Amino acid sequence: MIALPSSLNANLVIGIALLVMLLVVAGAIVRTRSLLAAIILFSIYSLVSAVWLVVMDAADVAFTEAVIGAGVSTIVLLGAILLTRGEVEKPGWRALVAPALVCAGVGGLLIYAAAGLPALGDPASPANAHVGRAYLEAAPKEIGAPNIVTAVLASYRGFDTLGETAVIFAAGIGVALMLGFGPHASPLPPAATIGDHHVVLRVSAKFLIPLIALFALYVQFHGDLGAGGGFQAGVIMAAAIILHALVFGLRDTMMAVPPRLVRSIAALGVLLYAGVGVACMLNGGAFLDYDYLFPPAFEKQVPGWLLGDPEHAHHWGQHFGILLIELGVLLTVAATMLTIFYGFAGRTVEAIRQERGA
Amino acid sequence: MISFETLYAAAPALTAHAPVLMVAGPLIAACVAALSPTARTSWMISVTGSMFAAWMALAITGEVARHGAVDYYIGGFAPPLGIAFYIDGLGAMMALLVSSAGVMASIYSGHSLAAEVRAEKHTHVQAAFLLCQAGLLGLVSTGDAFNAFVFLEVSSIGAYALVAIGEKRDRRALPAAFNYLIMGTIGATLYVIGIGFLYAATGTLNMADLSARLATLGDSSVVQAGFAFIVVGLGIKAAMFPLHGWLPGAYSFGPSLIVIFLAATATKTSIYLMARFIFDVFPDGAAFGRNFIAWVLAPLAATAAIVCSIQATFEREIRRILAFSSVAQVGLILLGLSLATILGASAGLFYLMAHALMKMTLFMAVGGLAISLPARRLDDFAGVARDAPWSATAFAAGALSLAGAPLTLGFLAKWRLLEAALNAGQIWIAATVAIASLLTLLYVGRMLEAIFFRSAPAGAPRAVEAPVGVLAPVLVLAGLNIWFGLDASLPEQLAGAGAKALLAGAP
Numbered sequence: 001m002i003a004l005p006s007s008l009n010a011n012l013v014i015g016i017a018l019l020v021m022l023l024v025v026a027g028a029i030v031r032t033r034s035l036l037a038a039i040i041l042f043s044i045y046s047l048v049s050a051v052w053l054v055v056m057d058a059a060d061v062a063f064t065e066a067v068i069g070a071g072v073s074t075i076v077l078l079g080a081i082l083l084t085r086g087e088v089e090k091p092g093w094r095a096l097v098a099p100a101l102v103c104a105g106v107g108g109l110l111i112y113a114a115a116g117l118p119a120l121g122d123p124a125s126p127a128n129a130h131v132g133r134a135y136l137e138a139a140p141k142e143i144g145a146p147n148i149v150t151a152v153l154a155s156y157r158g159f160d161t162l163g164e165t166a167v168i169f170a171a172g173i174g175v176a177l178m179l180g181f182g183p184h185a186s187p188l189p190p191a192a193t194i195g196d197h198h199v200v201l202r203v204s205a206k207f208l209i210p211l212i213a214l215f216a217l218y219v220q221f222h223g224d225l226g227a228g229g230g231f232q233a234g235v236i237m238a239a240a241i242i243l244h245a246l247v248f249g250l251r252d253t254m255m256a257v258p259p260r261l262v263r264s265i266a267a268l269g270v271l272l273y274a275g276v277g278v279a280c281m282l283n284g285g286a287f288l289d290y291d292y293l294f295p296p297a298f299e300k301q302v303p304g305w306l307l308g309d310p311e312h313a314h315h316w317g318q319h320f321g322i323l324l325i326e327l328g329v330l331l332t333v334a335a336t337m338l339t340i341f342y343g344f345a346g347r348t349v350e351a352i353r354q355e356r357g358a
Numbered sequence: 359m360i361s362f363e364t365l366y367a368a369a370p371a372l373t374a375h376a377p378v379l380m381v382a383g384p385l386i387a388a389c390v391a392a393l394s395p396t397a398r399t400s401w402m403i404s405v406t407g408s409m410f411a412a413w414m415a416l417a418i419t420g421e422v423a424r425h426g427a428v429d430y431y432i433g434g435f436a437p438p439l440g441i442a443f444y445i446d447g448l449g450a451m452m453a454l455l456v457s458s459a460g461v462m463a464s465i466y467s468g469h470s471l472a473a474e475v476r477a478e479k480h481t482h483v484q485a486a487f488l489l490c491q492a493g494l495l496g497l498v499s500t501g502d503a504f505n506a507f508v509f510l511e512v513s514s515i516g517a518y519a520l521v522a523i524g525e526k527r528d529r530r531a532l533p534a535a536f537n538y539l540i541m542g543t544i545g546a547t548l549y550v551i552g553i554g555f556l557y558a559a560t561g562t563l564n565m566a567d568l569s570a571r572l573a574t575l576g577d578s579s580v581v582q583a584g585f586a587f588i589v590v591g592l593g594i595k596a597a598m599f600p601l602h603g604w605l606p607g608a609y610s611f612g613p614s615l616i617v618i619f620l621a622a623t624a625t626k627t628s629i630y631l632m633a634r635f636i637f638d639v640f641p642d643g644a645a646f647g648r649n650f651i652a653w654v655l656a657p658l659a660a661t662a663a664i665v666c667s668i669q670a671t672f673e674r675e676i677r678r679i680l681a682f683s684s685v686a687q688v689g690l691i692l693l694g695l696s697l698a699t700i701l702g703a704s705a706g707l708f709y710l711m712a713h714a715l716m717k718m719t720l721f722m723a724v725g726g727l728a729i730s731l732p733a734r735r736l737d738d739f740a741g742v743a744r745d746a747p748w749s750a751t752a753f754a755a756g757a758l759s760l761a762g763a764p765l766t767l768g769f770l771a772k773w774r775l776l777e778a779a780l781n782a783g784q785i786w787i788a789a790t791v792a793i794a795s796l797l798t799l800l801y802v803g804r805m806l807e808a809i810f811f812r813s814a815p816a817g818a819p820r821a822v823e824a825p826v827g828v829l830a831p832v833l834v835l836a837g838l839n840i841w842f843g844l845d846a847s848l849p850e851q852l853a854g855a856g857a858k859a860l861l862a863g864a865p
Contacts, residue, residue: 106548113583117558126571130561131438138439159432159441163496163508166385167515170489173392173482174519181478267392267485274386277378287378289434 011055018052035086039077046070056120059227060149063219067235072337075242079344144315145224145322153229154322158288161325162273165332172266172336179343180259198247205247212240220330224319230326234333241334242341250345259342262335269332273325280321290321367424368417376421377430377443380414380453381496381509383407384460388488397480401468404484408464411495412457415450418499422450423855429501437501438564444501447855451707452498452630454852455714459622460491462831466722467615469827473729474613475523483520487615490516494627503553503639504563506631507546510595514542517624520616521608527732534607541604545594552587555580565639573641582646588635589650596628598692599662602685609681610734614725617677621721622714625688629710633695633703637860656696660790662689667797671804675734679801680720683760687713690794694775697782704857705771705778711849712759712771715842719756719835723749726824726832733819736805741814746823748833750809755836759843761802762795766843 025045032038046069053062118125135152143151153161216236223229245253277288285292294317368376387407391400421428427446431437445453464487475483493513500506518539524531557563559580560571575581590601597605605625609617636655640647663686670682691713694706726749727742743750759768772795779788814820823829842849 109583109586110551113555113580116579125558126561127558128561130571131563132561134439155433156435156440157504160505160508162385163493163505163512166388166489166492167508167511169389169392170486170512170515170519173486173489174515174522177479177482177486177519177523181476263482264393267389271386271389271393274382274389277382278386281375281378286430286434287375287382287432289432291434 014055015052018048018055021048022052033087033090035081035084035088036078039074039081042077043070043074046073060147060153060229063227063232067232067239071239072235072242076340076344079341082344083347143318143322145318147223147225147227149227150223150229150322154325155290155318158325161329162270162277162288165270165273165329168336169266169270169332172263172332172339175340175343176263179347180263180339201247205243209240209244212243213237216240216330216334220326221323223326224322230329231333233326234330235337237330237334238337238341241338245341245345250342254342254346257338259339262338262342266332266335266339269328269330269335271328272331273328276321276324276328288321288325291317293317293321293324366416366420368413368420372414373417373421375430376414376417377428377445377499378432380411380418380457381492381499383410383414384488384492384495388485388492391488392481392485394481397472397477400481400484401464401471404464404467404488405461407488408457408460408491411491412454412461415453415457415495418445419450419454419852422447423851427859438562438567441500441502441505442564443499444566445499447852447859448630448634448707448857449498449859451711451852451856452627453495455711456491456494456498456623456627459619459714459718462718462722462835463487463615463619463622466618466725466828466831469825470614470725470729474527474615476526479523483523483613483615486516486519487619489513490520490616490619494623497627498630501565502563503556503565503568504550507550507553510546510549510628510631513624513627514546514595517608517616517620518542521612524611524613527613528611528734530607531611534604534611538604538608541594541601545591545601547591548587548594549591552584552591555584555587559584565634569639569641572639577645581640585635585640585646585650589632592628592632592635595625596632596692597625597685597688599658599666599685599689602662602666602688605685606678606681609684609721610675610677614721614728618718618721618725621680621684622718625684626691626710626714629688629691629695633860637698637703651696651698655692656787659689659692659696660787662686663693663790663794664797667794667801671797671801673801674736676724676736676739676805677721677734679736679805680717680724683798683801684713684717686794686798687717687760690772690775690791693787693790694778697778697784697787698861699778699782700857700861701778701781703860704853705774707856707860708774708846708849708853709771711853712767712842715835716756716759716768716839719752719832719839720760722828722832722835723753723756726828727753727821729824729828730822731819736808738818739821740808740812740818742821743810744813745821748829749821749824752829752832752836753809754806755839757802757806759839761799764843765840767839767846767849768843770843770846 022045025041025048029038029041029045032041046065050062050066050070053065118127122128135148135156139145139148139151139156143155145151145155216233219228219236220230220233223233241253241257244256276290276293280289280292281287283292283295372379384407387403387410391403391407394400394403418428422445427444430443432441432443434440436442467484467487471480471483490513493509493511493516496509497506497513500509518535521538522531522535524535553563556568556572559575559578560568562568562571572581594601594604609621612620636647636651666682666686666689670679670686673679673682687709691706691710694702694709697703697706727739727746731738731742733739755766759766762768762772772791775791776788779785779791824832
């Protein structure tokens with residue numbers, strides 16, 4: 001056993017090990033001709049990078065990578081290969097020349113640039129000394145959210161987050177336009193009788209689904225304090241419903257959560273987010289300035305004890321603003337994930353053939 | 359002579375919030391359109407949202423002309439902590455361009471969409487279109503480099519989906535949209551990697567702050583790599599030769615609504631952002647910046663202007679001719695900007711507006727004809743002028759402007775480009791502009807010959823004149839091509855103010 005002189009080196013060893021794993025997985029993705037294997041490898045790639053992000057102390061990003069990269073995108077990709085062949089042909093070497101050159105160019109440039117980057121975690125590096133430091137100093141006073149990441153994400157750069165929510169909404173619209181209105185089979189559950197071999201699956205799913213939904217809410221409301229927030233919670237919430245569809249059949253899920261409703265919820269989420277911005281504006285502040293979320297007259301009516309710590313009472317505009325916009329994010333993300341799932345799930349080859357034939 | 363100082367003054371309370379309202383308006387309208395019950399209501403919402411944005415853009419342009427650049431701190435946080443909008447002469451010009459293109463496209467879509475997309479999809483189509491518009495408007499008004507990336511993505515994702523729904527008419531829309539998606543995503547990724555490097559080097563994302571800090575840094579490999587990633591990423595988005603592979607397919611197979619809007623705005627806004635980085639964010643006179651302009655940007659732009667004009671001459675499908683012509687014209691715009699003089703930049707920006715106007719006219723006229731004539735090849739449009747004289751006339755106005763016929767906007771635009779190139783002593787740029795103009799004449803001549811002077815083969819499907827709702831915006835735009843050719847004071851002022859803002863130093 002080699003003794004490691006300090007904890008930093010332990011981090012270094014873990015980091016190198018994870019990067020080697022990433023490299024191996026990436027190589028395997030390029031080499032494999034089976035789409036199914038590639039999807040599973042992609043999922044592993046995301047999981048390893050999530051672990052790596054944890055090592056880098058970026059818990060929020062790691063969380064998102066794990067739920068989206070390793071979780072939902074795997075399900076979507078699996079849905080997509082149902083409609084294609086499972087294998088790809090090996091490309092000739094001529095087809096590989098241009099991509100190889102581009103990769104070599106980009107890689108070379110990245111290595112060239114890396115030489116000039118400051119050391120990881122250097123407190124004097126520009127990224128830590130300038131705006132990053134200012135956030136650490138100002139956020140507790142101005143925002144009051146214990147998790148600085150949330151303060152930056154939802155308050156200081158809340159407009160970016162609105163934009164990203166709009167991106168997700170747009171992606172949902174795109175999938176709905178391409179697949180949502182098309183022919184859909186309404187498949188029955190895998191087997192319809194009690195006592196078949198799916199019964200274990202069903203009973204455990206019945207236990208799991210409420211717990212997953214509860215966990216989503218926990219992640220949602222925990223975002224103020226630690227890693228979490230609307231993006232992750234939205235995906236987890238969608239995962240609960242997708243699990244329902246996988247076990248109990250798409251038809252039952254679509255009856256409980258109709259696609260049309262889901263598409264509306266995606267729009268409502270963005271509307272809620274932007275509406276908070278407009279409300280702040282109507283009360284005399286700038287767009288998304290949560291300090292103006294409630295009119296001053298209304299604010300005076302609220303007793304201070306209701307908000308806990310009286311010292312931070314003046315932050316409650318920020319607090320409720322963040323809660324509301326995170327709710328908007330949750331709605332849009334969950335609804336979009338479901339829209340994407342619905343788009344792929346019902347679209348079996350038979351259903352498409354039937355429409356073409358009709 | 360019209361002057362922007364006197365054109366329009368909004369109420370002060372409205373002007374104060376106009377920058378963000380211009381973006382939030384279409385964004386909110388997109389949500390409402392997605393929720394609206396019928397195709398008809400979603401169209402009305404789309405027109406209203408676009409008009410609101412144009413109204414705000416007009417208020418901002420007036421304000422910028424009167425009092426100089428406009429700042430808006432979103433969330434009340436001053437930069438560099440918060441995200442700030444910063445709209446100067448150039449931003450105002452782009453905002454006005456994008457929002458007026460949005461108004462024209464949305465009015466036009468009332469009829470054209472019905473022929474191209476199933477009615478149940480219209481609410482989502484309009485929502486995606488409004489998102490695309492909100493994204494482009496955010497892109498031209500933000501003063502934050504990362505925020506610009508977010509808006510680039512908002513606009514692009516809407517656009518990918520909209521190109522793909524052209525599949526009802528032609529299945530080739532699907533690979534075209536996929537191509538566009540992959541290329542666009544690579545471009546956006548390269549851009550965001552570049553921003554990451556700049557953040558590592560400076561610790562800030564605000565463009566003004568970036569510019570101030572980069573000026574003190576000197577040459578570092580991180581900044582150089584950041585620059586390279588940003589210009590290549592935006593080069594893909596701007597269809598800069600040879601990164602233009604996505605454009606012909608996307609412009610040929612998308613439904614008219616999105617094609618006319620993209621043709622007028624999409625590449626232009628990326629050119630805007632690239633110009634912002636080259637001239638404003640990166641330090642003046644940095645060696646890599648100058649080398650890039652002299653040895654990469656200008657030669658590639660010149661190659662695009664020549665090569666793609668030749669390609670356009672040999673294309674058979676009318677929309678592909680126009681698409682290749684777009685890549686060539688992007689080259690001419692970049693040539694103007696690459697002169698890096700006030701005169702050159704203002705000529706480039708003037709050309710940018712002129713090209714937006716004429717390409718929009720042309721694609722609109724073709725789209726109007728395509729409602730009744732589901733054809734793509736130029737030969738199928740033979741003799742269309744007899745069946746649909748108004749559409750054909752509008753097409754002719756746009757085409758003559760594109761070719762640079764005297765008394766049109768295109769003539770002035772080309773003339774000013776030549777003038778600026780000669781003034782800067784760049785004879786070869788002037789020669790390129792002249793050769794490209796001659797080549798333009800060739801393919802424009804081919805199109806006009808087919809539409810006006812050939813007769814349709816017997817038994818071929820005949821076109822019907824486009825409905826009024828389509829014809830009205832087309833004729834307005836065609837008229838503007840001529841009007842601005844006679845009195846160009848309006849675009850001239852905008853381009854002049856834009857060039858001054860671009861080359862004044864810090865953003």
